[in-house]
Amino acid sequence: MIGPARGMIRPVQSVASRVLVGLGVLIAALVAIGYAFIFSGIASPSQSDLGTVAIPAGADPEPVYLADGRPAFVIRASDGVRVVDARPPLTPGVPGRLVVWCNGLFVDLVGTEEYGADGALLAGDALTSLIVYPTTIAPGGQSATVGRDGQAAASRFGESEGHACDAADAIMHAPGDGEVYDPSVAAEEEPPGWIWLEGRLLPAGGQALLCDADSDCETGAAVRGIDPAEIPEAGAGFDGRFLGRVRDGAIEDLHYVPLAEAGR
Numbered sequence: 001m002i003g004p005a006r007g008m009i010r011p012v013q014s015v016a017s018r019v020l021v022g023l024g025v026l027i028a029a030l031v032a033i034g035y036a037f038i039f040s041g042i043a044s045p046s047q048s049d050l051g052t053v054a055i056p057a058g059a060d061p062e063p064v065y066l067a068d069g070r071p072a073f074v075i076r077a078s079d080g081v082r083v084v085d086a087r088p089p090l091t092p093g094v095p096g097r098l099v100v101w102c103n104g105l106f107v108d109l110v111g112t113e114e115y116g117a118d119g120a121l122l123a124g125d126a127l128t129s130l131i132v133y134p135t136t137i138a139p140g141g142q143s144a145t146v147g148r149d150g151q152a153a154a155s156r157f158g159e160s161e162g163h164a165c166d167a168a169d170a171i172m173h174a175p176g177d178g179e180v181y182d183p184s185v186a187a188e189e190e191p192p193g194w195i196w197l198e199g200r201l202l203p204a205g206g207q208a209l210l211c212d213a214d215s216d217c218e219t220g221a222a223v224r225g226i227d228p229a230e231i232p233e234a235g236a237g238f239d240g241r242f243l244g245r246v247r248d249g250a251i252e253d254l255h256y257v258p259l260a261e262a263g264r
Contacts, residue, residue: 093227203228
């Protein structure tokens with residue numbers, strides 16, 4: 001009985017070996033296909049662009065949020081379409097803010113900066129012009145894909161003589177119904193992505209604090225990345241709506257969104 005039993009072991013081992021080899025080849029093929037998709041950009045298209053935006057029908061730009069939530073403007077141009085970041089470049093530590101479209105220019109209502117429709121710095125003390133993202137217009141010309149490799153537009157400093165912002169004509173980013181958080185609530189709930197906040201930015205205890213709206217700063221949330229010495233005195237600005245992100249109980253990437261009538 002011992003002899004026949006040993007004779008049956010070899011074929012079983014042979015079949016098992018073939019199965020293992022076959023599985024190994026299949027797995028290797030699947031891995032190779034997966035890498036081919038990844039390196040060709042097919043498997044992760046979200047890593048190669050910032051989403052798709054509709055091209056405005058009129059001459060004025062439209063405020064949009066790109067795929068990762070960053071605020072921008074989409075505007076028609078002689079060569080097709082232009083996507084301009086709504087965040088002006090500022091010195092590190094200075095509270096961020098968004099520009100608005102006013103009387104044919106992008107305007108910083110907190111500072112003195114004015115930018116052309118192409119994002120070029122025309123006046124003010126900004127570090128550079130606004131960031132402009134590459135675009136690829138889709139067939140039909142109704143939408144465009146936005147690339148990630150944005151570059152600062154070439155400056156044309158000195159072309160603007162300055163002008164008042166007409167509040168009735170200003171175009172800016174604004175929240176929808178039910179989209180605004182109190183800072184303390186946002187810090188506790190940590191909603192994902194860029195969110196709207198309402199409050200007052202003040203220095204407190206050696207840090208920047210975004211106080212809850214309609215409060216005396218008993219409640220609020222700490223803000224990373226802002227030098228408290230760069231925050232204006234109470235009543236001098238940074239009171240109202242903000243865009244930002246929340247991580248680990250604190251606010252990051254905070255940007256003030258002033259109403260046009262509060263500007264110049």
